[in-house]
Amino acid sequence: MKKEIAIGIDIGGTNTDYGLVDSEGKCYVKKSLRTDVSENAETFLDILCDDLKKSITEKNGNFEIKGIGVGAPNGNFFTGKIEFAPNLKWKGVIPLVGMIEERMNLPVVMTNDANAAAYGEMIYGAAKGMKDFIVITLGTGLGSGIVINGEMVYGHDGFAGELGHTVVDPEGRMCGCGKKGCLEMYASATGIVKTMHELFDTRKESSSLRKIERPKLTSKDIFLAAQTGDTLALEAFELTGKYLGIKLADAVLFSSPEAIILFGGLARAGEFIFKPTKKYMEEYLLPIYKNKVSLLPSELDKENAAVLGAAALVWKYTVKK
C-alpha cells in the first residue's frame, strides 16, 4: 500500500521551504528555494511546482499525495489569496491557491504563517487532542493562532488572531504597523532588544552586552548573557515576560484555552522567558482561571516546524477521515 503524504509549503520573504510529510509528522523530502529571486508569483510558482513534481516523481512508487498546505505571510484562508504581504516582492493580491491548484492538480489549502504553526501543534505537536488553545509565535514579530472548539478562529473576514498588535501601552513604542504600543514591539526578538536598550539608558549595572554596538545587539546575545547570570539581560527577560504574561491573561479571559503554546526563536530561551510569562499571566488572571491554563513550549521539530504546520492543513481539511 502506498503511504499517504501531505505536501507542506512555507513561503517566506527570502526562502520557501517545502516538505513531503506523513500523517505522523515524518518528513521524507525537504527542500528550500529562493523566493526573492522571482520578480512575480507566476515565475516563482512555475519553478516551485516543477521542483515539487520532480520530488513527487522520484517517490511516486511509494507515495500517495493527498494535498498541499501552504503557510504564507498574509495568506487568507477564506479567499486563498495572499493580500498585500509587506515581506514579499510580489505586490497586491495574489490568488495563490488557485495558481498552485492549476499547476499541481491537487487540493490546496492556505493560511497565514502563525495559523500554520497552530495547525502544526494541533496535528503533530503540543496541542494534540486539545480543542481550545492558542499558539504564540515569538520571532522577529509576534504572531498568533487561536483555536476554539477545535477550529481556527478566522473571524468574519479571515483576519482574526493578530495578538501581536494588541496594545501594551497606548502611548508606547512605535510599531511598524503605524500604531503605538503593540505587543510585538515588546514580546519578540525585536522587542527584547528594545527593552535591553532602554535598560542600558535607565540603569547603571554593568553588563557584558554594553560592549556590543547597539545596532548589532540581538536577542540571542541577550539569551547568552542571561545564561551567564548578567543582571540586565535577566531583567530584560523578566520585563518581556511581564509584557507578554499580562496580555496572555487578557487572551485567557477571551477564550479560556486549555493551553497557550509558545513557538519560535524567543520561546527557545526556555525558563528565561517561560518563568516570568507564567508568573505575570497568573497574577493577572481571575481566580476562576488560576493554575488551569498550561503554558507550554512548541513540540514541533525546530528545523521542520513551518513545513509541518503547512502540511497539517492537509490532514485537517482535505483528507476525509
Added chain:
Amino acid sequence: MKKEIAIGIDIGGTNTDYGLVDSEGKCYVKKSLRTDVSENAETFLDILCDDLKKSITEKNGNFEIKGIGVGAPNGNFFTGKIEFAPNLKWKGVIPLVGMIEERMNLPVVMTNDANAAAYGEMIYGAAKGMKDFIVITLGTGLGSGIVINGEMVYGHDGFAGELGHTVVDPEGRMCGCGKKGCLEMYASATGIVKTMHELFDTRKESSSLRKIERPKLTSKDIFLAAQTGDTLALEAFELTGKYLGIKLADAVLFSSPEAIILFGGLARAGEFIFKPTKKYMEEYLLPIYKNKVSLLPSELDKENAAVLGAAALVWKYTVKK
C-alpha cells in the same frame, strides 16, 4: 395550532424575572419575583416553578412550551450549575438546570447573564443573521458574550468571555476581583463615576456635578450633565470611550467580528459613549480592520432584554429546526 413559546428566566441578586416569549420576541407574560427572600435555592425554585406552572396553565389552551432558558450570574453552560455567584445569597455550587428540569419536566439551558444578552441579540436583536460578533454589557460592571462562527465562545471550561477583567493599566484602579486595572473599573457605570471623581481632583473647570455629594454621584447624573454641555462630564465620557475603544480594538484583533454591540445602561447614553469609543477603537486597529467593524446599540427592548436573552437560548439549543 398552538403557539410555540420559550420561557426565559433572568435570575438576579434582588429580583428574578421571567417571561413567556415567542420566536419573534413577543413577550406574552412577564413576571417578577424576589430572589433575595429565599434563603436557599430549593425554596426559591419551589416558589418560582409553582408560579411558572400557574402562568402556563392560564395560557395552556394556546401555548406549546418548548423549553426554558436561564440567564444567571456565574451560570455555567456546560455543567448547568451556578458556581459561587458573589451576588446571590445561595452559596457554593447549585445544580440549577437539573433542579428546574425536575420541577418543570421541560428541557432547560442556562448561561451567564452577559452571554444571555448575546443570545438575545443573535435571535431577536442587532446581531440577527451575523455569525461573528461581540456583545458588551455596560452596567454596574462590564460583561461580554463572544460569538464566533455562529457559536458562543465558552472555552474549555465554560468561563470564556470575561472582557470586563482584561487589563487597562497593570497598576491601575483596584477591582472587586482582587486584580488591578480591570476594564470594568473604567468602562461601566461604576467606572465613569470613578473617572469623574478623578477629574474633580485634577481639573479646575466648574461643573454642576461638583455640587453632588461624592458617594451619591451616579452615571446618570454624568449623562444628564453631559446633555447640558458640562465640560467635565463630556470629558468623563471621552475618557470612558477611550478606555473601552482601545480594549475593543484588542478584541477585534482576537476574533475579527462583523460588529460589536453595546448593551445596558451606559450604552443608552448614545453618542456620548459611542462616538469616543468608535474613535479610539478605529485609532488602535490595524489598517486591515479599519472601518469594517460596526459599533451598534442593542436592539432589544430595554424592559424585556434580560428575559429575551434567556428565552433565546431555547430557540438556539432546544428547538430542532
